[in-house]
Amino acid sequence: QKEVEQDPGPLSVPEGAIVSLNCTYSNSAFQYFMWYRQYSRKGPELLMYTYSSGNKEDGRFTAQVDKSSKYISLFIRDSQPSDSATYLCAMIGGSSASKIIFGSGTRLSIRP
Amino acid sequence: GAVVSQHPSRVICKSGTSVKIECRSLDFQATTMFWYRQFPKKSLMLMATSNEGSKATYEQGVEKDKFLINHASLTLSTLTVTSAHPEDSSFYICSAEGQGIDTQYFGPGTRLTVL
Numbered sequence: 001q002k003e004v005e006q007d008p009g010p011l012s013v014p015e016g017a018i019v020s021l022n023c024t025y026s027n028s029a030f031q032y033f034m035w036y037r038q039y040s041r042k043g044p045e046l047l048m049y050t051y052s053s054g055n056k057e058d059g060r061f062t063a064q065v066d067k068s069s070k071y072i073s074l075f076i077r078d079s080q081p082s083d084s085a086t087y088l089c090a091m092i093g094g095s096s097a098s099k100i101i102f103g104s105g106t107r108l109s110i111r112p
Numbered sequence: 113g114a115v116v117s118q119h120p121s122r123v124i125c126k127s128g129t130s131v132k133i134e135c136r137s138l139d140f141q142a143t144t145m146f147w148y149r150q151f152p153k154k155s156l157m158l159m160a161t162s163n164e165g166s167k168a169t170y171e172q173g174v175e176k177d178k179f180l181i182n183h184a185s186l187t188l189s190t191l192t193v194t195s196a197h198p199e200d201s202s203f204y205i206c207s208a209e210g211q212g213i214d215t216q217y218f219g220p221g222t223r224l225t226v227l
Contacts, residue, residue, distance in 0.1 A: 043218040
């Protein structure tokens with residue numbers, strides 16, 4: 001079983017829709033949860049960074065962590081074509097504090 | 113956020129040659145740098161972790177003699193792919209963290225194609 005599972009998509013939605021991206025994980029030691037956005041042929045860019053369970057909002061983006069279910073989500077409101085990218089969830093914690101474990105990424109396409 | 117650069121952004125080489133990729137932290141001192149590899153439509157896989165002035169720690173399955181990592185200063189780490197083969201073709205990404213930096217920041221990546 002992979003430590004982090006993420007649906008690879010692709011996910012295609014119309015402009016203005018609410019997008020929900022999700023990851024599940026198996027290691028209960030994970031404490032920090034991140035979402036990265038990666039445009040084609042570019043390095044990943046940090047979008048959101050949360051610690052432990054709860055919600056965090058930043059503009060059109062909301063990150064949600066449910067440690068009891070080992071489930072994290074990223075919501076994008078009022079989606080724009082410029083949001084089209086691959087979104088990777090990532091986690092840190094446990095015995096190797098700096099080692100980031102990434103999900104496989106979800107390809108998102110926002111249709112104008 | 114902090115800025116990390118990589119050079120070159122793209123390189124094409126012949127099989128059997130060696131290729132060096134540079135990773136620089138531009139506005140902070142990177143005490144630790146990480147090298148990742150990413151295949152198309154796949155996640156980033158950590159190859160090795162390097163701390164300034166010491167030997168890199170390689171992940172299981174990564175050949176240290178093939179992927180030479182040097183972290184000689186607090187702003188520069190290099191990855192040298194020795195005797196490159198077509199199966200080494202991939203997207204190589206570095207990241208860096210340091211004092212006062214809350215997380216790892218990633219470089220833009222280097223696309224390596226071995227013919």
